[in-house]
Amino acid sequence: ILLQDAGDKLDGENQEHLQRIVKSAVHMAALIDDILELSRVSRSDMRLDEVNLSGICLELRKTFIASTPERRVEWNIQPGLVARGDYQLLYVTMSNLLSNAWKFTQHQSPAQIEFGLMDKAGENVYYVRDNGVGFDMKYSEKMFGLFQRLHRSDEYEGTGVGLATVERILTRHNGWVRAEGEVGKGATVYFSLPEKTDSIKPV
Numbered sequence: 001i002l003l004q005d006a007g008d009k010l011d012g013e014n015q016e017h018l019q020r021i022v023k024s025a026v027h028m029a030a031l032i033d034d035i036l037e038l039s040r041v042s043r044s045d046m047r048l049d050e051v052n053l054s055g056i057c058l059e060l061r062k063t064f065i066a067s068t069p070e071r072r073v074e075w076n077i078q079p080g081l082v083a084r085g086d087y088q089l090l091y092v093t094m095s096n097l098l099s100n101a102w103k104f105t106q107h108q109s110p111a112q113i114e115f116g117l118m119d120k121a122g123e124n125v126y127y128v129r130d131n132g133v134g135f136d137m138k139y140s141e142k143m144f145g146l147f148q149r150l151h152r153s154d155e156y157e158g159t160g161v162g163l164a165t166v167e168r169i170l171t172r173h174n175g176w177v178r179a180e181g182e183v184g185k186g187a188t189v190y191f192s193l194p195e196k197t198d199s200i201k202p203v
Contacts, residue, residue, distance in 0.1 A: 002018055003015070003018050003019070003022070044088075044089070046085075046086040046089065046172065047086055047087070047088075048084060048085060048086060049084070049085075049086075049087055050082050050083075050084060051082065051083050051084070051085050051086075051087050051090045052081075052082050053081045053082065053083055053090065053094060053115070053126065054077055054078060054079050054080055054081045054082075054115070056090070056091055056094045056095075057077045057094055057098065057115045060094060060095055060098050061075055061077065064098070064102050071106075071109075071111065072109045072110040072111065073102075073110060073111040073112070073113060074110045074111070074112045074113070075113055075114075076112070076113070076114040076115070076116070077114075077115045077116075078115060078116040078117060081115075081116070081117050083126075083193045084193065084194075085173050085193055086173075089169045089172070089173075090169070090173075090193075092165065092166075092169060093165075093166050093169050093170065093191075094115075094128075096162040096163065096165060096166050097128040097166060097189055098115070098128060099162065100130075100162065100163070100189075101113045101128055101129075101130035101132065101187075103132075104130060104132035104133045104134075104187065105130050105131060105132035105133075105186075106132075107132075107133070108131055108132060111130065111131065111132065112129075112130060112131040112186075113128070113129070113130050114128070114129040114130070115127070115128050115129075116129075120190070123192060124192070125190050125191070125192055126190070126191050126192070126193070127188050127189065127190045127191070128188070128189045129186065129187070129188040129189075130186050130187060130188075131185070131186040132186050132187065133183070133184065133186075134181040134182045134183045134184055134185050134186050134187050135179075135181040135182075135187055136181075136183055137180065137181065137182070140179055140180070140181075143163055143179050144163045144164055144166070144167040144177065144179075163177075166189075166191075170191050170192075170193070173193055173194065175191060175192045175193045175194060176191065176192050177189065177190065177191040177192075178190055178191075
């Protein structure tokens with residue numbers, strides 16, 4: 001309100017002070033929302049069902065394209081990938097992973113975002129891959145910790161909660177998650193969901 005009503009009466013330095021306050025407030029609001037989401041996925045009851053992960057990715061793709069239609073992005077979503085789990089929790093998982101891929105490829109043209117399934121040492125492993133900014137593997141153990149960030153907030157927005165949420169959800173499904181990447185050459189997040197669901201605790 002101050003910026004809108006009295007911004008023209010302030011010098012450049014004071015306008016910058018107000019803009020910094022606004023930016024901090026927006027970041028705090030996002031952080032609170034993400035922490036509440038983490039709490040929700042950690043405590044909510046689980047309803048196990050067949051979940052079309054490919055369908056979720058296609059739905060999310062439409063949202064990303066609509067948000068920034070001018071971006072050049074090559075999508076490769078393997079069709080027909082269905083897993084057993086809680087739909088809402090797995091939707092949050094895919095949303096966080098694809099959001100990261102979308103965010104960290106923003107300076108690539110064309111960006112490349114891929115979702116698929118592979119056999120890794122006899123285990124079915126899902127993955128989300130991108131050709132974005134990547135990361136240094138020496139920090140890979142930190143990525144899924146709460147409030148951990150590998151890139152400066154002035155370069156890429158975020159709260160450091162998204163991947164912690166993903167890890168929490170997959171742990172609840174008796175699965176696992178890890179990431180591989182290289183600076184300037186993109187990243188791949190691998191995760192598993194158990195084929196047998198009788199060991200998953202629904203609550």
